[in-house]
Amino acid sequence: xxxxxxxRLDAVRRFLDIGESIDKDLADVVNLAAEICETxxxxxxxxxxxxxxxxxxxxxxxxxVSRTQTFCQYTIQQEEILEIPDATLDVRVNHLDAVVNxxxxxxxxxxxxxxxxxxxxxxxxxLDTQPRKLTKMQCSTLKVLARQVVHIMELSRSFEIxxxxxxxxxxxxxxxxxxxxxxxxxxDSSSDLFLLLGKHLEALSWNKALEDYVFKVTGQQLKxxxxxxxxxxxxxxxxxxxxxxxxxxxxxxxxxLRARQHTPNAAxxxxxxxxVHTDGKILGVAINAADITERKRHEQHxxxxxxxxxxxxxxxxxxxxxxxxxxxxxxxxxxxxxxxNDPDYTxxxxxxxxxxxxxxxxxxxxxxxxxMLHTEIAHVEKEN
Numbered sequence: 119x120x121x122x123x124x125x126r127l128d129a130v131r132r133f134l135d136i137g138e139s140i141d142k143d144l145a146d147v148v149n150l151a152a153e154i155c156e157t158x159x160x161x162x163x164x165x166x167x168x169x170x171x172x173x174x175x176x177x178x179x180x181x182x183v184s185r186t187q188t189f190c191q192y193t194i195q196q197e198e199i200l201e202i203p204d205a206t207l208d209v210r211v212n213h214l215d216a217v218v219n220x221x222x223x224x225x226x227x228x229x230x231x232x233x234x235x236x237x238x239x240x241x242x243x244x245l246d247t248q249p250r251k252l253t254k255m256q257c258s259t260l261k262v263l264a265r266q267v268v269h270i271m272e273l274s275r276s277f278e279i280x281x282x283x284x285x286x287x288x289x290x291x292x293x294x295x296x297x298x299x300x301x302x303x304x305x306d307s308s309s310d311l312f313l314l315l316g317k318h319l320e321a322l323s324w325n326k327a328l329e330d331y332v333f334k335v336t337g338q339q340l341k342x343x344x345x346x347x348x349x350x351x352x353x354x355x356x357x358x359x360x361x362x363x364x365x366x367x368x369x370x371x372x373x374x375l376r377a378r379q380h381t382p383n384a385a386x387x388x389x390x391x392x393x394v395h396t397d398g399k400i401l402g403v404a405i406n407a408a409d410i411t412e413r414k415r416h417e418q419h420x421x422x423x424x425x426x427x428x429x430x431x432x433x434x435x436x437x438x439x440x441x442x443x444x445x446x447x448x449x450x451x452x453x454x455x456x457x458x459n460d461p462d463y464t465x466x467x468x469x470x471x472x473x474x475x476x477x478x479x480x481x482x483x484x485x486x487x488x489x490m491l492h493t494e495i496a497h498v499e500k501e502n
Contacts, residue, residue, distance in 0.1 A: 129237040130166045133271050140274045144174035144267065147242065151263050152176050155227065155256045157244040162231075162267055163190050164240040171240075178221065178245075187214050189245075193228035194238040199257050201227040204249035224249045227257070229264035234272065242267050311387075311407040314394065317366065319345050319359075322402060335383045351377045365391035365403040374410065386414040 144162050152160035159177035163170050170188045172180035185191050189211055193200040202208050205217045205224050216223045228243030242264040244252075252260070311328040315321060321344045332340045332349050340349065350358050354375055361371045371391040378384045389407040393400050450470070 126237045126239070127166055129233055129235075130164050130239050132275060133239055134164055134166070134171060136271060136274050136278065140270050141174070143270050145176075147263055147267055147270070148174045148176045151242060151244055151260060154259050154263075155244040155252060157225070157246045159221075159223075159245040161243050161245070162240070163188070163243065164231075165190055165194060173240075187216070189214070189216075189223075189226045190228055190241040190243060193241040193243065194230050197230065197232075199227055199229050199252075199260060200241075201252060201257070203251050222247050227252050227260060229261045231264055231268050231271075233268060239268075239271075309409070311405075313346070313405040313407075314402055315346055315362065315405065316402045317400075319347055319362065321346050335378060335381075353379065361389075361391045362403055362405075365393050366400060368393050368400060374414075385409050385411045 148160040148162055152158065157177075160175070161172055161178065162174040163172055165171070165185055165188070168185055169182050170185055170190055171182050174180075189200070189202065189205075192210055202211060203225060205211045205214070205226060211217060211226070214223075223245050225246035225248060226243060227245075228241035230241055231239045233239060242260065244260065308325065309327055310325075311331055312325040313321065313328050314323040321340055321342060323342075324340065329340055332338065336349055338349065347355060347359070354377055357373075357375065361373060364371055370393065373389055373391075375387050375389050376384070377387050386409070387407045388410045389405065392404040392406070394402045394404050
Protein backbone atom coordinates (compact mmCIF):
# COMPACT_ATOMS: atom_id res chain seq x y z
CA UNK A 119 0.00 0.00 0.00
CA UNK A 120 1.37 3.40 -1.00
CA UNK A 121 1.59 6.34 1.36
CA UNK A 122 -1.00 8.23 -0.70
CA UNK A 123 -3.42 5.32 -0.46
CA UNK A 124 -2.98 5.15 3.30
CA UNK A 125 -3.69 8.87 3.60
CA ARG A 126 -6.78 8.39 1.40
CA LEU A 127 -8.03 5.53 3.59
CA ASP A 128 -7.47 7.62 6.73
CA ALA A 129 -9.57 10.39 5.20
CA VAL A 130 -12.31 7.92 4.22
CA ARG A 131 -12.49 6.63 7.80
CA ARG A 132 -12.86 10.17 9.13
CA PHE A 133 -15.76 10.92 6.79
CA LEU A 134 -17.43 7.56 7.40
CA ASP A 135 -17.76 8.63 11.04
CA ILE A 136 -19.77 11.74 10.15
CA GLY A 137 -23.12 11.68 11.92
CA GLU A 138 -26.62 11.81 10.50
CA SER A 139 -26.82 15.62 10.53
CA ILE A 140 -26.01 15.86 6.80
CA ASP A 141 -28.14 12.95 5.57
CA LYS A 142 -30.88 15.23 4.26
CA ASP A 143 -28.38 17.50 2.47
CA LEU A 144 -26.77 14.51 0.76
CA ALA A 145 -30.19 13.11 -0.17
CA ASP A 146 -31.05 16.44 -1.81
CA VAL A 147 -27.86 16.26 -3.87
CA VAL A 148 -28.47 12.73 -5.21
CA ASN A 149 -32.07 13.63 -6.08
CA LEU A 150 -30.89 16.74 -7.93
CA ALA A 151 -28.15 14.82 -9.76
CA ALA A 152 -30.63 12.17 -10.92
CA GLU A 153 -33.08 14.82 -12.06
CA ILE A 154 -30.49 16.86 -13.99
CA CYS A 155 -28.84 13.82 -15.58
CA GLU A 156 -32.27 12.21 -16.25
CA THR A 157 -31.32 8.87 -14.63
CA UNK A 158 -33.36 6.67 -12.29
CA UNK A 159 -30.39 5.96 -10.01
CA UNK A 160 -27.92 8.25 -8.23
CA UNK A 161 -25.38 7.48 -5.44
CA UNK A 162 -22.86 9.11 -3.13
CA UNK A 163 -20.18 6.56 -2.26
CA UNK A 164 -17.10 6.30 -0.08
CA UNK A 165 -14.56 3.59 -0.89
CA UNK A 166 -12.15 2.10 1.65
CA UNK A 167 -9.65 -0.74 1.09
CA UNK A 168 -12.32 -3.43 0.59
CA UNK A 169 -15.80 -1.92 0.58
CA UNK A 170 -17.96 0.68 -1.14
CA UNK A 171 -20.14 2.45 1.42
CA UNK A 172 -23.30 4.25 0.29
CA UNK A 173 -23.79 7.60 2.06
CA UNK A 174 -26.90 8.55 0.05
CA UNK A 175 -28.91 6.79 -2.66
CA UNK A 176 -31.85 7.24 -5.03
CA UNK A 177 -33.46 4.40 -6.96
CA UNK A 178 -31.38 1.57 -5.44
CA UNK A 179 -30.71 0.00 -2.03
CA UNK A 180 -27.89 1.47 0.07
CA UNK A 181 -26.25 -1.74 1.21
CA UNK A 182 -22.41 -1.74 1.11
CA VAL A 183 -20.79 -3.86 -1.59
CA SER A 184 -17.34 -5.25 -2.24
CA ARG A 185 -14.98 -2.72 -3.81
CA THR A 186 -14.18 -5.17 -6.60
CA GLN A 187 -17.85 -5.17 -7.66
CA THR A 188 -18.09 -1.41 -8.18
CA PHE A 189 -17.82 1.12 -11.00
CA CYS A 190 -16.46 3.70 -8.58
CA GLN A 191 -13.19 1.83 -7.99
CA TYR A 192 -12.17 3.18 -11.41
CA THR A 193 -13.67 6.65 -10.89
CA ILE A 194 -11.30 7.47 -7.98
CA GLN A 195 -8.32 6.64 -10.19
CA GLN A 196 -8.83 9.68 -12.41
CA GLU A 197 -9.53 13.39 -12.16
CA GLU A 198 -12.16 13.69 -14.88
CA ILE A 199 -15.63 12.19 -14.91
CA LEU A 200 -15.68 8.49 -15.67
CA GLU A 201 -18.50 7.85 -18.18
CA ILE A 202 -19.40 4.36 -19.42
CA PRO A 203 -22.18 4.60 -22.06
CA ASP A 204 -22.78 0.81 -22.24
CA ALA A 205 -21.38 -1.38 -19.43
CA THR A 206 -21.79 -4.56 -21.49
CA LEU A 207 -19.19 -3.28 -23.91
CA ASP A 208 -16.57 -2.24 -21.28
CA VAL A 209 -14.29 -5.09 -20.20
CA ARG A 210 -13.58 -3.39 -16.87
CA VAL A 211 -17.17 -3.67 -15.68
CA ASN A 212 -19.11 -6.05 -17.97
CA HIS A 213 -18.66 -8.88 -15.47
CA LEU A 214 -19.94 -7.01 -12.40
CA ASP A 215 -22.95 -8.44 -10.58
CA ALA A 216 -24.90 -5.18 -11.04
CA VAL A 217 -24.39 -5.51 -14.82
CA VAL A 218 -24.93 -9.25 -15.23
CA ASN A 219 -27.79 -9.48 -12.73
CA UNK A 220 -30.53 -7.23 -11.38
CA UNK A 221 -30.66 -4.22 -11.70
CA UNK A 222 -28.83 -4.80 -15.04
CA UNK A 223 -26.93 -1.52 -15.09
CA UNK A 224 -25.93 -0.33 -18.55
CA UNK A 225 -24.95 3.32 -18.09
CA UNK A 226 -22.62 4.86 -15.49
CA UNK A 227 -21.14 8.33 -14.99
CA UNK A 228 -19.24 9.32 -11.84
CA UNK A 229 -17.27 12.33 -10.53
CA UNK A 230 -14.65 11.82 -7.81
CA UNK A 231 -15.18 13.34 -4.35
CA UNK A 232 -11.85 15.11 -3.86
CA UNK A 233 -11.01 16.71 -0.49
CA UNK A 234 -9.18 20.03 -0.15
CA UNK A 235 -5.92 18.10 0.44
CA UNK A 236 -6.36 15.97 -2.70
CA UNK A 237 -7.72 12.68 -1.34
CA UNK A 238 -10.33 10.95 -3.51
CA UNK A 239 -12.89 9.53 -1.11
CA UNK A 240 -15.45 8.05 -3.50
CA UNK A 241 -17.87 9.44 -6.04
CA UNK A 242 -21.12 11.11 -6.90
CA UNK A 243 -22.49 8.93 -9.69
CA UNK A 244 -25.60 8.45 -11.80
CA LEU A 245 -26.67 5.11 -13.33
CA ASP A 246 -29.28 3.85 -15.77
CA THR A 247 -30.54 0.52 -17.02
CA GLN A 248 -30.36 1.84 -20.60
CA PRO A 249 -27.23 2.80 -22.58
CA ARG A 250 -26.81 6.57 -22.96
CA LYS A 251 -24.45 9.60 -22.79
CA LEU A 252 -24.47 12.80 -20.73
CA THR A 253 -24.52 16.22 -22.28
CA LYS A 254 -21.66 18.64 -21.63
CA MET A 255 -23.92 20.61 -19.27
CA GLN A 256 -24.87 17.46 -17.36
CA CYS A 257 -21.19 16.50 -16.97
CA SER A 258 -20.30 19.98 -15.69
CA THR A 259 -23.22 19.94 -13.26
CA LEU A 260 -22.22 16.50 -11.96
CA LYS A 261 -18.69 17.80 -11.19
CA VAL A 262 -20.11 20.88 -9.44
CA LEU A 263 -22.44 18.73 -7.35
CA ALA A 264 -19.53 16.42 -6.44
CA ARG A 265 -17.61 19.42 -5.13
CA GLN A 266 -20.72 20.46 -3.19
CA VAL A 267 -20.88 17.01 -1.57
CA VAL A 268 -17.26 17.37 -0.42
CA HIS A 269 -17.98 20.85 0.96
CA ILE A 270 -20.98 19.53 2.89
CA MET A 271 -18.96 16.65 4.38
CA GLU A 272 -15.89 18.75 5.18
CA LEU A 273 -18.02 21.44 6.80
CA SER A 274 -19.82 18.85 8.88
CA ARG A 275 -16.52 17.24 9.89
CA SER A 276 -15.06 20.63 10.81
CA PHE A 277 -18.13 21.43 12.86
CA GLU A 278 -17.87 18.08 14.67
CA ILE A 279 -14.18 18.75 15.43
CA UNK A 280 -15.01 22.22 16.72
CA UNK A 281 -17.85 20.78 18.78
CA UNK A 282 -15.56 18.14 20.25
CA UNK A 283 -12.94 20.76 21.08
CA UNK A 284 -15.57 23.05 22.54
CA UNK A 285 -16.84 20.22 24.74
CA UNK A 286 -13.28 19.42 25.84
CA UNK A 287 -12.69 23.09 26.68
CA UNK A 288 -15.94 23.22 28.63
CA UNK A 289 -15.02 20.04 30.51
CA UNK A 290 -11.50 21.34 31.17
CA UNK A 291 -12.98 24.59 32.49
CA UNK A 292 -15.38 22.64 34.68
CA UNK A 293 -12.52 20.51 35.98
CA UNK A 294 -10.42 23.61 36.64
CA UNK A 295 -13.37 25.21 38.41
CA UNK A 296 -13.91 22.06 40.49
CA UNK A 297 -10.21 21.96 41.35
CA UNK A 298 -10.25 25.64 42.25
CA UNK A 299 -13.30 25.15 44.46
CA UNK A 300 -11.69 22.13 46.14
CA UNK A 301 -8.42 24.02 46.65
CA UNK A 302 -10.25 27.04 48.02
CA UNK A 303 -12.25 24.78 50.33
CA UNK A 304 -9.00 23.30 51.64
CA UNK A 305 -7.48 26.75 52.19
CA ASP A 306 -10.65 28.19 53.70
CA SER A 307 -10.99 25.25 56.10
CA SER A 308 -7.54 25.99 57.54
CA SER A 309 -7.08 28.24 60.55
CA ASP A 310 -3.65 29.25 59.19
CA LEU A 311 -3.38 32.52 57.27
CA PHE A 312 -2.49 32.19 53.56
CA LEU A 313 -1.56 35.14 51.37
CA LEU A 314 -0.08 35.44 47.86
CA LEU A 315 1.76 38.69 47.14
CA GLY A 316 2.96 40.02 43.80
CA LYS A 317 6.36 41.57 43.15
CA HIS A 318 5.28 44.95 44.52
CA LEU A 319 3.68 43.92 47.83
CA GLU A 320 0.25 43.81 46.18
CA ALA A 321 -2.27 41.24 47.44
CA LEU A 322 -3.20 38.71 44.74
CA SER A 323 -5.00 35.93 46.60
CA TRP A 324 -5.77 34.81 50.16
CA ASN A 325 -7.91 32.45 52.19
CA LYS A 326 -10.92 33.21 54.37
CA ALA A 327 -8.92 32.97 57.60
CA LEU A 328 -6.68 35.83 56.46
CA GLU A 329 -9.62 37.90 55.27
CA ASP A 330 -11.34 37.48 58.64
CA TYR A 331 -8.09 38.27 60.52
CA VAL A 332 -7.47 41.48 58.54
CA PHE A 333 -11.02 42.66 59.16
CA LYS A 334 -10.74 41.76 62.86
CA VAL A 335 -7.52 43.69 63.51
CA THR A 336 -7.99 46.62 61.08
CA GLY A 337 -11.73 46.82 60.45
CA GLN A 338 -10.98 46.91 56.69
CA GLN A 339 -11.87 44.54 53.85
CA LEU A 340 -8.82 43.30 51.94
CA LYS A 341 -9.12 43.72 48.15
CA UNK A 342 -7.13 42.39 45.21
CA UNK A 343 -4.32 44.81 44.40
CA UNK A 344 -4.18 46.38 47.87
CA UNK A 345 -0.70 47.01 49.22
CA UNK A 346 -0.31 44.64 52.15
CA UNK A 347 1.86 47.19 53.96
CA UNK A 348 -1.38 49.02 54.77
CA UNK A 349 -2.53 46.04 56.85
CA UNK A 350 0.67 44.74 58.46
CA UNK A 351 1.40 45.60 62.12
CA UNK A 352 3.47 48.83 61.86
CA UNK A 353 5.90 47.54 64.50
CA UNK A 354 6.62 44.48 62.32
CA UNK A 355 6.58 46.22 58.93
CA UNK A 356 10.38 46.68 58.59
CA UNK A 357 10.99 42.98 59.37
CA UNK A 358 8.10 41.94 57.12
CA UNK A 359 9.48 43.87 54.15
CA UNK A 360 13.00 42.53 54.79
CA UNK A 361 11.82 38.91 54.83
CA UNK A 362 9.55 39.51 51.80
CA UNK A 363 12.45 41.03 49.83
CA UNK A 364 14.67 38.07 50.68
CA UNK A 365 11.96 35.66 49.47
CA UNK A 366 11.68 37.61 46.19
CA UNK A 367 15.37 36.83 45.69
CA UNK A 368 14.73 33.12 46.18
CA UNK A 369 15.36 32.62 49.91
CA UNK A 370 12.76 30.70 51.89
CA UNK A 371 12.34 32.18 55.39
CA UNK A 372 10.55 30.98 58.53
CA UNK A 373 10.28 33.25 61.58
CA UNK A 374 8.36 33.53 64.85
CA LEU A 375 6.89 37.03 65.01
CA ARG A 376 5.01 38.71 67.84
CA ALA A 377 2.21 40.79 66.31
CA ARG A 378 -0.07 43.46 67.71
CA GLN A 379 1.64 43.63 71.10
CA HIS A 380 -0.27 45.34 73.92
CA THR A 381 -3.58 44.98 72.06
CA PRO A 382 -6.49 42.54 72.44
CA ASN A 383 -5.29 40.87 69.19
CA ALA A 384 -1.72 40.26 70.38
CA ALA A 385 -0.42 36.91 69.11
CA UNK A 386 2.70 34.96 68.26
CA UNK A 387 2.72 33.96 64.56
CA UNK A 388 5.02 31.40 62.98
CA UNK A 389 5.38 32.98 59.55
CA UNK A 390 6.88 31.51 56.37
CA UNK A 391 7.88 33.58 53.32
CA UNK A 392 8.04 31.25 50.29
CA UNK A 393 9.17 32.25 46.76
CA VAL A 394 6.63 31.40 44.03
CA HIS A 395 8.31 30.11 40.85
CA THR A 396 6.93 29.71 37.32
CA ASP A 397 9.21 28.63 34.47
CA GLY A 398 12.23 29.48 36.58
CA LYS A 399 11.04 33.01 37.31
CA ILE A 400 9.90 34.30 40.71
CA LEU A 401 6.45 35.84 40.31
CA GLY A 402 5.72 36.63 43.94
CA VAL A 403 5.81 35.43 47.54
CA ALA A 404 3.44 33.05 49.32
CA ILE A 405 3.04 33.78 53.03
CA ASN A 406 1.76 31.27 55.56
CA ALA A 407 1.21 32.32 59.17
CA ALA A 408 0.15 29.98 61.98
CA ASP A 409 -0.94 31.20 65.41
CA ILE A 410 1.49 29.69 67.94
CA THR A 411 0.43 31.79 70.92
CA GLU A 412 -0.69 28.76 72.94
CA ARG A 413 2.54 26.96 72.18
CA LYS A 414 4.58 29.95 73.31
CA ARG A 415 2.54 30.20 76.50
CA HIS A 416 3.11 26.52 77.13
CA GLU A 417 6.84 26.94 76.55
CA GLN A 418 6.90 29.85 79.00
CA HIS A 419 4.98 27.78 81.52
CA UNK A 420 7.47 24.93 81.17
CA UNK A 421 10.32 27.39 81.59
CA UNK A 422 8.82 28.68 84.84
CA UNK A 423 8.28 25.09 86.05
CA UNK A 424 11.86 24.17 85.25
CA UNK A 425 13.16 27.20 87.13
CA UNK A 426 11.01 26.23 90.13
CA UNK A 427 12.29 22.65 90.03
CA UNK A 428 15.84 23.93 89.84
CA UNK A 429 15.26 26.09 92.90
CA UNK A 430 13.81 23.11 94.76
CA UNK A 431 16.83 21.00 93.84
CA UNK A 432 19.15 23.76 95.03
CA UNK A 433 17.25 24.00 98.29
CA UNK A 434 17.37 20.23 98.76
CA UNK A 435 21.04 20.11 97.96
CA UNK A 436 22.12 22.95 100.22
CA UNK A 437 19.53 24.29 102.60
CA UNK A 438 18.28 20.91 103.85
CA UNK A 439 21.73 19.40 104.19
CA UNK A 440 23.17 22.49 105.91
CA UNK A 441 21.56 21.86 109.37
CA UNK A 442 22.60 18.19 109.21
CA UNK A 443 26.16 19.12 108.37
CA UNK A 444 26.18 21.57 111.30
CA UNK A 445 24.84 18.89 113.63
CA UNK A 446 27.47 16.42 112.47
CA UNK A 447 30.21 19.01 113.18
CA UNK A 448 28.90 19.70 116.68
CA UNK A 449 28.81 16.00 117.55
CA UNK A 450 32.42 15.61 116.46
CA UNK A 451 33.45 18.60 118.59
CA UNK A 452 31.70 17.21 121.66
CA UNK A 453 33.34 13.84 121.12
CA UNK A 454 36.76 15.51 120.93
CA UNK A 455 36.16 17.23 124.30
CA UNK A 456 34.82 14.07 125.97
CA UNK A 457 36.58 11.05 127.49
CA UNK A 458 35.89 7.90 125.59
CA ASN A 459 35.50 6.08 128.91
CA ASP A 460 32.74 8.45 129.93
CA PRO A 461 29.39 6.58 130.14
CA ASP A 462 27.78 9.37 128.07
CA TYR A 463 30.25 8.80 125.22
CA THR A 464 28.17 5.87 124.07
CA UNK A 465 25.22 8.22 123.52
CA UNK A 466 27.46 10.46 121.44
CA UNK A 467 28.31 7.49 119.23
CA UNK A 468 24.61 6.74 118.86
CA UNK A 469 23.83 10.38 117.99
CA UNK A 470 26.72 10.44 115.50
CA UNK A 471 25.51 7.21 113.85
CA UNK A 472 21.95 8.57 113.65
CA UNK A 473 23.09 11.88 112.17
CA UNK A 474 25.23 10.07 109.57
CA UNK A 475 22.28 7.84 108.65
CA UNK A 476 20.07 10.93 108.29
CA UNK A 477 22.74 12.55 106.08
CA UNK A 478 22.82 9.47 103.83
CA UNK A 479 19.01 9.51 103.53
CA UNK A 480 19.04 13.21 102.58
CA UNK A 481 21.77 12.57 99.99
CA UNK A 482 19.66 9.79 98.49
CA UNK A 483 16.60 12.04 98.38
CA UNK A 484 18.57 14.86 96.71
CA UNK A 485 20.07 12.44 94.17
CA UNK A 486 16.64 10.97 93.34
CA UNK A 487 15.13 14.45 93.04
CA UNK A 488 17.87 15.57 90.64
CA UNK A 489 17.36 12.42 88.53
CA MET A 490 13.58 13.01 88.41
CA LEU A 491 14.17 16.68 87.54
CA HIS A 492 16.43 15.83 84.59
CA THR A 493 13.98 13.16 83.38
CA GLU A 494 11.04 15.59 83.55
CA ILE A 495 12.96 18.30 81.68
CA ALA A 496 14.00 15.82 78.97
CA HIS A 497 10.38 14.64 78.61
CA VAL A 498 9.04 18.19 78.29
CA GLU A 499 11.70 19.11 75.73
CA LYS A 500 10.87 16.01 73.70
CA GLU A 501 7.15 16.88 73.66
CA ASN A 502 7.91 20.38 72.46
